[in-house]
Amino acid sequence: MSGDGGGVRVEVRDLTKRFGSVTAVNGLSFTVEPGVVTGFLGPNGAGKTTTMRMILGLVTPTSGTATIGGRPYADLPHPSRTVGAVLDSSSFHPGHVARDHLAVYCRMGGYPLDRVDEVIHQLGIGEFADRRTRGFSTGMRQRLNLATALLGDARVLLLDEPSNGLDPEGIAWLRSFLKGLADQGRTVLVSSHVLSEVEQVVDEVVVVRRGELVASGTMAELSSAATAAVVVRSPDDERLAETLRAESVQGTRATSVERLEAGTIRVEGLTTAQIADLAADHRLRVHELTPERSTLEQVFLRLTSDPRESVR
Numbered sequence: 001m002s003g004d005g006g007g008v009r010v011e012v013r014d015l016t017k018r019f020g021s022v023t024a025v026n027g028l029s030f031t032v033e034p035g036v037v038t039g040f041l042g043p044n045g046a047g048k049t050t051t052m053r054m055i056l057g058l059v060t061p062t063s064g065t066a067t068i069g070g071r072p073y074a075d076l077p078h079p080s081r082t083v084g085a086v087l088d089s090s091s092f093h094p095g096h097v098a099r100d101h102l103a104v105y106c107r108m109g110g111y112p113l114d115r116v117d118e119v120i121h122q123l124g125i126g127e128f129a130d131r132r133t134r135g136f137s138t139g140m141r142q143r144l145n146l147a148t149a150l151l152g153d154a155r156v157l158l159l160d161e162p163s164n165g166l167d168p169e170g171i172a173w174l175r176s177f178l179k180g181l182a183d184q185g186r187t188v189l190v191s192s193h194v195l196s197e198v199e200q201v202v203d204e205v206v207v208v209r210r211g212e213l214v215a216s217g218t219m220a221e222l223s224s225a226a227t228a229a230v231v232v233r234s235p236d237d238e239r240l241a242e243t244l245r246a247e248s249v250q251g252t253r254a255t256s257v258e259r260l261e262a263g264t265i266r267v268e269g270l271t272t273a274q275i276a277d278l279a280a281d282h283r284l285r286v287h288e289l290t291p292e293r294s295t296l297e298q299v300f301l302r303l304t305s306d307p308r309e310s311v312r
């Protein structure tokens with residue numbers, strides 16, 4: 001399962017957590033695969049941190065399971081060497097230098113003290129390893145967080161908002177660093193509430209809203225959902241609109257048909273090809289079909305704000 005360089009899968013099944021009347025996580029299921037960086041996305045309060053805490057056995061689920069390589073965290077033979085995590089980015093002792101901070105965590109985890117210098121080297125933080133963390137910039141803090149998560153040389157890494165506050169250069173660095181970890185066969189789950197911060201960093205995404213899954217899949221699949229609508233110009237627009245509302249194409253029906261102005265309609269839920277085929281079947285003229293592209297950020301906002309939307 002681990003220690004031999006093999007991949008370790010994280011599986012969340014029907015996970016629910018209620019805190020009194022607040023349902024933080026609701027029937028959530030997803031899988032985090034080894035060898036790729038998976039983004040765990042959703043707005044503030046969507047339940048990301050609670051889910052990560054349940055994977056780490058820090059919060060007891062109301063129902064459902066979270067397993068790492070098939071076992072709950074508490075049943076792992078070497079839990080802290082299997083999963084490296086940093087959930088709280090403000091946990092530095094301000095008077096400690098970075099090296100001391102790492103040494104404290106190294107002792108707590110029972111890792112050899114050599115690991116401190118190894119992660120300092122790996123993260124390229126040698127130049128500020130002997131400075132007090134009090135004056136650290138966000139970028140320095142994020143690197144020290146990552147260094148802490150890597151101390152146990154774990155096959156699974158759970159990172160809560162590692163891109164938070166990084167500048168574009170920092171994000172570029174994070175991307176290549178996390179990719180390197182995934183290329184070693186590690187399982188990397190990275191949470192964020194800002195898609196644009198992790199868009200370039202992650203291969204797979206799990207999108208949550210109010211504790212529920214709204215989309216999962218590859219970034220390419222999320223991108224393909226980015227075609228929001230098709231604008232159609234047709235002299236037969238009224239009849240075409242009626243037909244689009246009434247008929248399905250290959251089992252799919254338009255989710256919205258709206259007349260923008262005389263001769264122009266906007267269609268959601270069908271591709272340009274499906275609309276053209278339907279028009280041809282009914283001998284209706286189409287002069288122009290224009291896919292209306294939204295940015296990934298717009299798709300993300302739509303997914304996380306509208307309960308009716310989903311990619312899969």
Ligand SMILES: Nc1ncnc2c1ncn2[C@@H]1O[C@H](COP(=O)(O)OP(=O)(O)OP(=O)(O)O)[C@@H](O)[C@H]1O
Pocket residue numbers: 019022023024042043044045046047048049050051193
């Ligand atoms: N210990 C707790 N007691 C009561 N409510 C809690 C507790 N922990 C989390 N919650 C609530 O559960 C919901 C989900 O919170 P959570 O921190 O998991 O979301 P998140 O997606 O990580 O958001 P953020 O990015 O803001 O951390 C929120 O409504 C939060 O207030």
